[in-house]
Amino acid sequence: xxxxxxxxxxxxxxxxxxxxxxxxxxxxxxxxxxxxxxxxxxxxxxxxxxxxxxxxxxxxxxxxxxxxxxxxxxxxxxxxxxxxxxxxxxxxxxxxxxxxxxxxxxxxxxxxxxxxxxxxxxxxxxxxxxxxxxxxxxxxxxxxxxxxxxxxxxxxxxxxxxxxxxxxxxxxxxxxxxxxxxxxxxxxxxxxxxxxxxxxxxxxxxxxxxxxxxxxxxxxxxxxxxxxxxxxxxxxxxxxxxxxxxxxxxxxxxx
Numbered sequence: 001x002x003x004x005x006x007x008x009x010x011x012x013x014x015x016x017x018x019x020x021x022x023x024x025x026x027x028x029x030x031x032x033x034x035x036x037x038x039x040x041x042x043x044x045x046x047x048x049x050x051x052x053x054x055x056x057x058x059x060x061x062x063x064x065x066x067x068x069x070x071x072x073x074x075x076x077x078x079x080x081x082x083x084x085x086x087x088x089x090x091x092x093x094x095x096x097x098x099x100x101x102x103x104x105x106x107x108x109x110x111x112x113x114x115x116x117x118x119x120x121x122x123x124x125x126x127x128x129x130x131x132x133x134x135x136x137x138x139x140x141x142x143x144x145x146x147x148x149x150x151x152x153x154x155x156x157x158x159x160x161x162x163x164x165x166x167x168x169x170x171x172x173x174x175x176x177x178x179x180x181x182x183x184x185x186x187x188x189x190x191x192x193x194x195x196x197x198x199x200x201x202x203x204x205x206x207x208x209x210x211x212x213x214x215x216x217x218x219x220x221x222x223x224x225x226x227x228x229x230x231x232x233x234x235x236x237x238x239x240x241x242x243x244x245x246x247x248x249x250x251x252x253x254x255x
Contacts, residue, residue: 001027001029002029002050002120002126003029004049004050016107017082017107020112027126037061037065050124054079064097067097078119083104092159156188159173159176160199165204173196213250
């Protein structure tokens with residue numbers, strides 16, 4: 001039986017995470033929680049969890065620091081980072097210290113399930129009920145598994161995932177990777193067959209689509225929250241990609 005440690009400084013989040021999945025179905029027989037950095041380290045040493053769910057901010061400390069400390073202690077916990085912050089710096093540090101994924105809050109079952117299944121099958125060499133092998137995670141824009149992409153491209157995609165709603169472009173990405181933007185763009189285009197700007201636009205449109213279907217918020221507000229600062233450009237891109245207007249998508253016949 002696997003052991004799970006959930007770390008967050010908000011008690012209600014801990015309760016919610018325990019109920020997000022049917023953990024017993026995945027062979028998790030022991031679930032421990034921690035509200036502070038020190039409690040998390042102490043419990044990790046005591047129970048040696050197989051999987052750890054860490055919030056990015058634990059009081060005035062950081063979840064990726066906990067992961068780094070567990071790595072130094074040679075504990076074999078497989079970490080997942082969860083956060084309410086869509087900041088690439090946090091995602092980058094989480095990935096660098098070994099986090100298998102960076103999931104934005106609210107952490108829903110559909111987001112967490114494939115990550116947990118992948119860890120159980122690929123890292124813990126277990127099986128998932130009714131599945132002998134875990135489904136490969138597919139990039140929503142490219143339609144290909146992440147495992148088939150280079151490490152550099154995956155790092156770029158993580159950055160888009162974390163910062164798509166901000167003023168992100170190829171130049172800012174290249175600066176963070178300390179690379180020439182033209183060269184980075186050529187690498188991305190060669191592997192994905194899409195320009196970075198095109199990939200970013202489609203990813204934003206897919207996020208907008210999900211938010212339109214999942215809420216009653218004004219479409220203009222949703223578009224801005226996804227990084228579209230120009231309404232006319234947004235409506236034009238949306239119609240060209242989905243062959244319908246955002247309001248059409250909200251109609252019952254399209255929902």
